[in-house]
Amino acid sequence: MLRIENHPILGEIQKGRLVRFTFDGKELTGYEGEPIAAALKAAGVMVHRYTTKRHEPRGVFCAIGRCTDCVMCVNGKINVRTCVTPLEEGMDVRTQYGVSRQKPE
Amino acid sequence: MKRYDMIIVGAGPAGLSAAVEAAKHGMCVAVFDENAKPGGQLFKQIHKFFGSKEHQAKVRGFRIGEALLKQANELGVEVLLNAVVTGIYADKEVIVRHNDTVRHVKGDTILVATGASENMIAFPGWTLPGVMGAGAAQTMINLHGVLPGKRVLMVGSGNVGLVVSYQLMQCGCELVGIVDVAKKIGGYGVHAAKIARCGVPFYMGHTIVRAEGTDHVTGVVIGEVDEAYQCISGTEKQLDVDTVCIAVGLSPMSQLLDMAGCQMQTVSAKGGTVPVCNADGETSVEGLYVAGDVSGIEEASSAMIEGRIAAISAARKLGYLGEAPASEEISKLQASLEALRQGMFAPGNRGKIIEQTEEGIRISNSLLTKGYLEEQEIERFPGFHTQKGIHPVIECTQNIPCNPCQDVCPRHCIMVGDNITALPVVDENSACSGCGLCVASCSGQAIFLVNDSYDQTHASVTIPYEFLPLPAVGTIGVALDRSGNPVCEAEVLSVKANPAFDKTNLLTMKVPKEMSQKARFFAVKSSEQKG
Numbered sequence: 001m002l003r004i005e006n007h008p009i010l011g012e013i014q015k016g017r018l019v020r021f022t023f024d025g026k027e028l029t030g031y032e033g034e035p036i037a038a039a040l041k042a043a044g045v046m047v048h049r050y051t052t053k054r055h056e057p058r059g060v061f062c063a064i065g066r067c068t069d070c071v072m073c074v075n076g077k078i079n080v081r082t083c084v085t086p087l088e089e090g091m092d093v094r095t096q097y098g099v100s101r102q103k104p105e
Numbered sequence: 106m107k108r109y110d111m112i113i114v115g116a117g118p119a120g121l122s123a124a125v126e127a128a129k130h131g132m133c134v135a136v137f138d139e140n141a142k143p144g145g146q147l148f149k150q151i152h153k154f155f156g157s158k159e160h161q162a163k164v165r166g167f168r169i170g171e172a173l174l175k176q177a178n179e180l181g182v183e184v185l186l187n188a189v190v191t192g193i194y195a196d197k198e199v200i201v202r203h204n205d206t207v208r209h210v211k212g213d214t215i216l217v218a219t220g221a222s223e224n225m226i227a228f229p230g231w232t233l234p235g236v237m238g239a240g241a242a243q244t245m246i247n248l249h250g251v252l253p254g255k256r257v258l259m260v261g262s263g264n265v266g267l268v269v270s271y272q273l274m275q276c277g278c279e280l281v282g283i284v285d286v287a288k289k290i291g292g293y294g295v296h297a298a299k300i301a302r303c304g305v306p307f308y309m310g311h312t313i314v315r316a317e318g319t320d321h322v323t324g325v326v327i328g329e330v331d332e333a334y335q336c337i338s339g340t341e342k343q344l345d346v347d348t349v350c351i352a353v354g355l356s357p358m359s360q361l362l363d364m365a366g367c368q369m370q371t372v373s374a375k376g377g378t379v380p381v382c383n384a385d386g387e388t389s390v391e392g393l394y395v396a397g398d399v400s401g402i403e404e405a406s407s408a409m410i411e412g413r414i415a416a417i418s419a420a421r422k423l424g425y426l427g428e429a430p431a432s433e434e435i436s437k438l439q440a441s442l443e444a445l446r447q448g449m450f451a452p453g454n455r456g457k458i459i460e461q462t463e464e465g466i467r468i469s470n471s472l473l474t475k476g477y478l479e480e481q482e483i484e485r486f487p488g489f490h491t492q493k494g495i496h497p498v499i500e501c502t503q504n505i506p507c508n509p510c511q512d513v514c515p516r517h518c519i520m521v522g523d524n525i526t527a528l529p530v531v532d533e534n535s536a537c538s539g540c541g542l543c544v545a546s547c548s549g550q551a552i553f554l555v556n557d558s559y560d561q562t563h564a565s566v567t568i569p570y571e572f573l574p575l576p577a578v579g580t581i582g583v584a585l586d587r588s589g590n591p592v593c594e595a596e597v598l599s600v601k602a603n604p605a606f607d608k609t610n611l612l613t614m615k616v617p618k619e620m621s622q623k624a625r626f627f628a629v630k631s632s633e634q635k636g
């Protein structure tokens with residue numbers, strides 16, 4: 001389990017409502033308002049996108065919206081920085097391939 | 106175009122402190138921060154701060170942040186979030202991108218408090234998911250409550266690397282080791298010691314050779330380095346980790362200032378390119394100030410003071426504060442800032458080899474290379490002495506600006522003196538009551554209570570304990586020494602929590618008498634430790 005339930009200093013972590021969303025079509029849950037990347041991490045998702053030329057995997061790197069490693073396709077829009085974009089109910093989150101939504105053949 | 110007395114870029118400790126100070130003097134202030142939440146790095150800092158009372162020592166960073174925000178709200182400071190400042194132009198015009206709109210605002214004075222960015226190093230596999238900045242890991246655990254992984258290697262032994270390592274362990278990650286190409290640990294010895302006694306090895310003079318894995322990190326190879334920091338072949342070692350955190354320094358984010366036409370300089374002691382500025386933090390562009398990490402990498406405590414100085418200076422410039430009271434306030438704050446800049450880790454000492462403490466005591470090499478004091482070394486420091494009955498043993502052996510231990514002791518057993526970098530001295534003549542306030546208040550978790558005459562054959566040792574779950578009274582476990590090696594059986598005699606201890610629990614364990622100067626940590630099962 002990657003979620004911290006009870007922290008020795010911070011106590012119980014305050015979270016929003018538990019909501020459903022999809023990752024590459026698969027249903028997952030996360031807390032409303034937390035970064036999409038946090039919900040994905042808690043679900044064990046490591047790869048957010050593949051680079052354009054060399055198809056190398058990228059995941060969370062800076063977690064503060066600066067490096068763009070974590071961008072994904074969210075609700076049909078590409079290049080969404082998932083580490084700073086709050087999770088909403090029913091979001092459609094997809095791995096990004098280069099600068100497109102489609103996995104290259 | 107909307108006009109303010111002061112526009113502040115960045116709502117970290119520097120920016121917020123400045124905003125509070127400026128608003129107190131009646132200035133109309135706006136703060137812009139690119140994040141969804143204010144506070145900069147402060148809300149990620151869950152440990153107790155160093156310094157003295159005036160620097161809010163022994164208060165945890167996030168609580169300082171909460172207090173600052175409350176003050177800012179009460180004073181009606183306008184904090185605009187999700188607002189990125191993209192440029193500062195002639196006549197102090199500031200361009201702000203807020204959501205999808207662009208605003209132009211004007212400030213009679215401007216404070217840039219944009220903080221720093223994390224430095225990175227490239228190595229084979231460094232782009233794999235699972236490799237991340239230490240700041241990223243800290244953000245995930247302390248702001249979002251999610252672990253970055255389960256088994257972590259930390260690269261970098263400065264204070265950021267040490268603090269984040271400990272925080273990762275506190276929320277349940279296993280720390281596989283700390284690697285640094287330097288031969289000596291860069292951060293505070295007290296931070297290193299609290300990690301070492303949990304059994305975490307320090308690989309000093311080592312580098313990360315590569316991160317392994319196809320889609321994400323599944324392991325890492327480290328190796329010893331030669332003089333040129335190249336890996337010596339044959340020394341490679343494979344470690345089983347799923348996460349690699351990088352903490353190899355910070356660089357001031359000073360681009361906005363360069364753009365604004367400030368005269369810049371590159372100073373390695375400040376961490377990179379910073380604007381030239383006077384003692385108030387005013388740059389070569391009149392009325393444009395800097396404070397915090399953007400003007401030179403330091404810490405949150407100094408950032409807060411710098412922010413206040415800049416605000417007071419601006420208040421004086423705009424006539425909100427008279428010359429005399431302003432100068433008086435500023436010199437007080439400067440003295441407070443100066444106090445933080447003393448000791449072995451002072452900016453002026455970077456890169457210097459220090460062999461003795463201010464008191465002329467030979468420093469511990471073991472602490473610098475392995476992260477812990479050897480048992481026989483502790484005796485030469487003034488925090489150590491033996492006496493009948495319960496008494497403190499203080500393992501704080503480097504001159505750092507800090508004195509809460511002296512402040513809290515109701516019986517005046519501990520002395521630091523007026524010079525806050527002096528090593529704490531335990532007074533042999535005062536009667537320690539065993540109240541434990543010093544143990545809980547020590548920002549470095551370096552104070553233990555020892556009672557050599559618990560019974561005929563046993564001693565009791567009280568340690569600061571910030572982990573969960575708390576072991577129950579009566580639990581039989583093992584005592585670990587300063588290096589994290591199990592040394593003997595230990596029984597938990599008591600676990601004390603108290604609001605005054607602020608989440609630092611005091612765990613008292615019973616150990617055989619001869620172990621009282623060895624036992625410094627408690628573990629439930631020995632198999633979980635390296636040993």
Ligand SMILES: Cc1cc2nc3c(=O)[nH]c(=O)nc-3n(C[C@H](O)[C@H](O)[C@H](O)COP(=O)(O)OP(=O)(O)OC[C@H]3O[C@@H](n4cnc5c(N)ncnc54)[C@H](O)[C@@H]3O)c2cc1C
Binds near residue numbers: 138
């Ligand atoms: C990973 C990490 C761990 C640390 N650990 C400790 C520690 O344990 N103890 C300690 O004392 N110090 C620690 N420090 C250092 C300490 O956090 C800093 O010294 C302190 O936060 C500096 O305060 P600041 O206000 O200058 O910057 P910050 O706290 O970084 O705040 C700057 C703010 O400005 C925002 N900003 C930047 N550019 C713009 C822009 N163009 N527009 C709008 N907003 C912008 C940033 O997003 C940020 O919110 C750590 C630093 C890091 C990075």
Ligand code: SF4
Binds near residue numbers: 497536
């Ligand atoms: S335990 Fe209490 S009385 Fe004893 S040294 Fe610490 S603070 Fe002072």
Ligand code: SF4
Binds near residue numbers: 500508510547
């Ligand atoms: S022993 Fe005193 S001076 Fe040393 S870290 Fe602890 S509180 Fe600070």
Ligand code: FES
Binds near residue numbers: 060061082
């Ligand atoms: S992880 Fe860097 S932008 Fe999201």
